[in-house]
Amino acid sequence: MQTTxxxxxxxLIKRCxxxxxxxxxxxxxxxxxxxxxxxxxYFSGKYGTQSTIGILYVPTYLQYRxxxxxxxxxxxxxxxxxxPKGASLSGGTxxxxxxxxxxxxxxxxxxxxxxxxxxxxPEKGLMPAIVPYAKVKFGTASAADGLGTxxxxxxxxLGFNTTIGTNVFPFAxxxxxxxxxxxxxxxxxxxxxxxxxxxxxxxxxxxxLMYAGAGSEQAGYAGxxxxxxxxxxxxxRAGTGFQVYVDxxxxxxxxxxxxxxxxxxxx
Numbered sequence: 303m304q305t306t307x308x309x310x311x312x313x314l315i316k317r318c319x320x321x322x323x324x325x326x327x328x329x330x331x332x333x334x335x336x337x338x339x340x341x342x343x344y345f346s347g348k349y350g351t352q353s354t355i356g357i358l359y360v361p362t363y364l365q366y367r368x369x370x371x372x373x374x375x376x377x378x379x380x381x382x383x384x385x386p387k388g389a390s391l392s393g394g395t396x397x398x399x400x401x402x403x404x405x406x407x408x409x410x411x412x413x414x415x416x417x418x419x420x421x422x423x424p425e426k427g428l429m430p431a432i433v434p435y436a437k438v439k440f441g442t443a444s445a446a447d448g449l450g451t452x453x454x455x456x457x458x459x460l461g462f463n464t465t466i467g468t469n470v471f472p473f474a475x476x477x478x479x480x481x482x483x484x485x486x487x488x489x490x491x492x493x494x495x496x497x498x499x500x501x502x503x504x505x506x507x508x509x510x511l512m513y514a515g516a517g518s519e520q521a522g523y524a525g526x527x528x529x530x531x532x533x534x535x536x537x538x539r540a541g542t543g544f545q546v547y548v549d550x551x552x553x554x555x556x557x558x559x560x561x562x563x564x565x566x567x568x569x
């Protein structure tokens with residue numbers, strides 16, 4: 303979660319765009335930079351199943367950005383408890399529910415994500431910045447263990463951000479995701495969306511509150527909906543620092559609760 307002028311909470315840890323954990327992304331023009339970080343997180347809930355599922359999600363990410371582009375690669379490790387047999391995750395959250403009372407505790411590499419954001423129109427007066435973006439979820443997580451579907455997902459969307467006064471930074475994102483469905487699983491494409499605002503309490507202390515939601519990849523179940531609060535403290539002006547966040551699920555398709563603590567180095 304890095305910031306200079308302002309920030310918005312991107313949901314890419316749990317659902318990568320509609321999820322509840324993520325990276326504080328700077329708004330406005332800036333010098334080119336690289337960021338290396340990690341944000342270990344834990345989520346617990348039933349996700350519409352009969353079992354309480356615990357998900358430890360540890361993403362390590364490398365990001366490049368300049369005044370127009372932001373490119374990010376995320377490689378996660380996962381450890382799951384209480385996953386029903388026949389259920390599968392996608393991008394760190396439950397996509398397909400299984401009907402078995404038996405559960406498993408798989409762990410290993412999660413789905414790798416690559417995202418590209420481009421500032422098409424910068425913020426000007428009352429007009430917000432317009433930032434189209436595209437994401438690919440590579441199906442690298444084990445489908446046999448239920449850690450993933452084994453299929454790629456593709457997402458395209460638009461981001462909007464602006465400034466109110468000197469320290470309030472509202473943002474919103476909406477996107478459409480083409481979901482890869484393996485044989486025997488009729489997963490459906492979904493819309494993802496989030497919105498909120500970041501408040502710079504000082505140049506190095508930022509508080510973010512946001513709502514994130516999405517459609518359900520499995521018909522007949524509620525889509526995820528979450529409210530997230532995040533706190534970011536930058537040790538350097540460039541954005542090296544620490545972050546902590548908490549997540550409260552608002553639907554049966556979400557975790558009951560979650561949160562994480564991490565950090566990043568900007569160079």
